[in-house]
Amino acid sequence: MAGAKHEIASAMRATIFLSPCLALALTGVSGGVARAAAAVDATPSETGSTGLYRMATLDGVGSGAVHLALLGEFTRSTNLLVVNDVDTRVITRLAAAADLGRRAEVFASLSLSYNREEQPVPDAPSILETAFVPVLFLGAKAAAWRNDTFAIGGELGARVPLSGPGLPEAISGWFDVLGSAQLWAAQRSSLRAHASIGYYIDNGQKQLDVTRLSESDILLFMFEHAAGTDRIRGALGLEGAFQGQTSPRFRPFVEYHHEVARGAPNVLLLTEPKAADHQQWVTLGLKAGIGPRVTIAAGVDVAIQSSAIALGPPLPPFNLWAGVAVPFQTSRSGGP
Amino acid sequence: MSRGHSGPSGRPWRPLVVTASTIGMWACQPTPLCPDVYSNVAVSVPAATYAPAVPRFAPINAATAAGATGTTVSIVSNQGTVSYAGRGPFQAFVFNRSPFPAAQSTVYGGLGVENGTWFPFFLYCSGDGRLTKIYGEMTDRNVAVFDDVDGTCTDQGVGPMAPVSLAANTLSPVALTCGFSVHGPAPASIDLEGSRNGNMVFFGTDSIALPFHTVDCRTQCGTPGWYELHTIVWNQAQQEVGFGIVYLDDMQVRWGSGIELPNGSADDTLTYPSATWSLYR
Numbered sequence: 001m002a003g004a005k006h007e008i009a010s011a012m013r014a015t016i017f018l019s020p021c022l023a024l025a026l027t028g029v030s031g032g033v034a035r036a037a038a039a040v041d042a043t044p045s046e047t048g049s050t051g052l053y054r055m056a057t058l059d060g061v062g063s064g065a066v067h068l069a070l071l072g073e074f075t076r077s078t079n080l081l082v083v084n085d086v087d088t089r090v091i092t093r094l095a096a097a098a099d100l101g102r103r104a105e106v107f108a109s110l111s112l113s114y115n116r117e118e119q120p121v122p123d124a125p126s127i128l129e130t131a132f133v134p135v136l137f138l139g140a141k142a143a144a145w146r147n148d149t150f151a152i153g154g155e156l157g158a159r160v161p162l163s164g165p166g167l168p169e170a171i172s173g174w175f176d177v178l179g180s181a182q183l184w185a186a187q188r189s190s191l192r193a194h195a196s197i198g199y200y201i202d203n204g205q206k207q208l209d210v211t212r213l214s215e216s217d218i219l220l221f222m223f224e225h226a227a228g229t230d231r232i233r234g235a236l237g238l239e240g241a242f243q244g245q246t247s248p249r250f251r252p253f254v255e256y257h258h259e260v261a262r263g264a265p266n267v268l269l270l271t272e273p274k275a276a277d278h279q280q281w282v283t284l285g286l287k288a289g290i291g292p293r294v295t296i297a298a299g300v301d302v303a304i305q306s307s308a309i310a311l312g313p314p315l316p317p318f319n320l321w322a323g324v325a326v327p328f329q330t331s332r333s334g335g336p
Numbered sequence: 337m338s339r340g341h342s343g344p345s346g347r348p349w350r351p352l353v354v355t356a357s358t359i360g361m362w363a364c365q366p367t368p369l370c371p372d373v374y375s376n377v378a379v380s381v382p383a384a385t386y387a388p389a390v391p392r393f394a395p396i397n398a399a400t401a402a403g404a405t406g407t408t409v410s411i412v413s414n415q416g417t418v419s420y421a422g423r424g425p426f427q428a429f430v431f432n433r434s435p436f437p438a439a440q441s442t443v444y445g446g447l448g449v450e451n452g453t454w455f456p457f458f459l460y461c462s463g464d465g466r467l468t469k470i471y472g473e474m475t476d477r478n479v480a481v482f483d484d485v486d487g488t489c490t491d492q493g494v495g496p497m498a499p500v501s502l503a504a505n506t507l508s509p510v511a512l513t514c515g516f517s518v519h520g521p522a523p524a525s526i527d528l529e530g531s532r533n534g535n536m537v538f539f540g541t542d543s544i545a546l547p548f549h550t551v552d553c554r555t556q557c558g559t560p561g562w563y564e565l566h567t568i569v570w571n572q573a574q575q576e577v578g579f580g581i582v583y584l585d586d587m588q589v590r591w592g593s594g595i596e597l598p599n600g601s602a603d604d605t606l607t608y609p610s611a612t613w614s615l616y617r
Contacts, residue, residue, distance in 0.1 A: 079368050080365070080368060081368055081369060082368050082369050082370065082371050083368050083369070083370055083371065083514050083515060083530070083616075083617050084368075085368065085371070119371040119372075120371070121371050121373050121531055122529070122530070122531050122532055123532065124373070127371055127372060214372045214477055214478060214479065214511070215369050215370075215477070215478060215479045216369045216370065216371060216372055217372065219369055267421070267481045267482070267483060268421060268479055268481065270480070270481065270482045276364075276366070303365070304364070305364040306364065306365050306366055307366075308366055309366045309369070314365050314366050315365075317365075
């Protein structure tokens, strides 16, 4: 009897002890199983903020890891900026994200963009222009509330041009509200949804001296520097996760982006009577976890609609991207 | 990645690529711009005095609000100064008037003159006496501004237009726009191609034609739609230089809404009845 009483008492103590732990896990204070699993595959997005590729999510926040990624993009399009032109752009990014405590993350991404624009001219040599554009993205995000199913937070960031005039006026910035939800989960698969909405303050054109430039000069600058006008931006993401007995972890995802220009158009590029102020694109991607640490990823951005050029450079029809990411656990890490 | 995994990991790309291709091909994209091409012709404009013998419309006073910066209009009895796009103020005069129902305005055509560059512009005047917009161009750049302005515009109580003295000037460089092809046989011959010097018969004489800007009015300017080539024409034999618009529509190719210097003619319309045209931008 004494032994039985002791067992019962131990079980009660364990139950009493486990309840707060379970509660903590469910409320996300110390992280849940699902979040820990998601954090394994959390990789920096283009800005460094952990997420999919073009959109940040809250999944990697608090995982206790420093995430590093090397990313590359390639796009080649014709008849995009100038009649019959050929635009080629190659971008390499070194992105990193690190936790600040259990609810916040700081991130950065150094982006080096090489642009080549060839414009054919009838009865004359083609016009060839190249540009090398280094940019640094910096920011932070935090989870305001989360449990194993839902998470809500926010992000602040800045885009700092590292070449050309106009600093600090040419620094752009954004703030986004982020949300994530687990729609479905099984032993070896899950489906998560992500959303973000925010505002992008685009000061990129402050580096541009327009007084003696032609339309194509201005548009080419905007394309090279990804400079447009202030805009409301929203994104929806859907992310699956699958893992077989022996296969790598696969995480296909799709992002839908919609932006509405709110700033003043560049009056020198008002080539259309009514300026279209919406732009939309989708990003399709696939991440594959190789072994316990490495994640490789690749995908494509596909343009749906570009805004008028007075409000921003046109989206290339296709933009291919790929990358590799590695997490490094910190000493405080409680995650895998 | 091991060979054993390469097969399964490659398959997901097929639907991705197919989907991407399907969507990307139908993406809505803005019209691409023209390459920076300039004519090698320096157009010599003789000194002129613009004084219409028989005014076709009542002269106007038009002005932007006091204190306006950037884009300004200061026109009294059809002449004065204008500035836009960081250029000017330059000498300017008004030579044309036409109703523009689609914009609920009367549009006054004018010309600004500097040595090297002409500045064709269009003032949008509402029925209640307001100057609401200005559409401005420049011959040395394939560019236009379409600025909202706050100002006044009236032909009530405006004195007669005094002669406008214009100094000799040379237009160079003249930008060459693109995206069109216009051809017509003699005697009213016209040959215009994008990014090239063109030629057209201008008052009976073959002349150099330099289209420097286009305006797409196929959908939102009126019915039926049309397309405009804003063009400098130089009749070297008669030493005449004109600014005007080559209109392309379903019916014909014609020249109009322009002005010729030094004679100051501003009400001429020329047609090129056998000409055909196409757009490729």
